[in-house]
Amino acid sequence: MRFDILTLFPGLFAGVFAESIVRRAIDAGQVSVNLHNIRDYATDKHHVTDDTPYGGGGMVMKPDPIVYAVEDVLGADLVRRQKETVNVEVPVILLTPAGRLFTQAMAHEFEHYGHILMICGRYEGIDERVNELVVTHEISIGDYVLSGGEIPAMVIVEAVTRLVPGVLGDMRAMVEDSHAHGLLEYPHYTRPAEFRGLRVPDILVSGHHAQVERRRREQALRRTLERRPDMLENAQLSPADLRFLASLKGESDQSD
């Protein structure tokens, strides 16, 4: 998996990519991350990358350095080809709070491409012609405003890297992760069996496999109903799941 990241602040990425899972994936040759400084593509003497907007307001990133950078990294032919057809070869992703919300499904989609490029916006925004000329996806990581797309780009690198085959040694961890199956994850316990008077649930200690699985499933359903009821609409639910959810809703109706 190859990531190209266009940013005005490449130094921000050093810590995140120097440790833990992304670092291991880079060291193992499973992932490569290439940082490109947008400033290097400014053509004027002072390497200016932003300017005042037509119509007034805060500073806006100029289109030319960003477009030159994308064309340099991916090749102008590829960039033009995938804007002219619907066939995307390398997603060119603009990180912006005005984009579509990033999801686990998108992380899978990006991993399948094998190569993505991300543009980190700064200031008030980016000249709209960047979208028209090179961008294939506008993505937001949540309904809040950050000062730039750098942290969102790190989030996407991390989420996609975890999906690259071989990066997570334990495939089960990946399969059962929150969101992978459309439900939030069940709570976890390890030793000691009792801590500060709080005991690990008996079923888990019992080692009875089928009961453990059923309890985990019910805990995941309960959590999802409480915290993210919107996710239940798209989750794959068995008849037993539906009965359990109905019993939970019955409980809450009685306490109302």
Ligand code: ADE
């Ligand atoms: N840039 C600023 N805020 C952002 C967000 N929430 N997602 C993606 N890019 C951003």
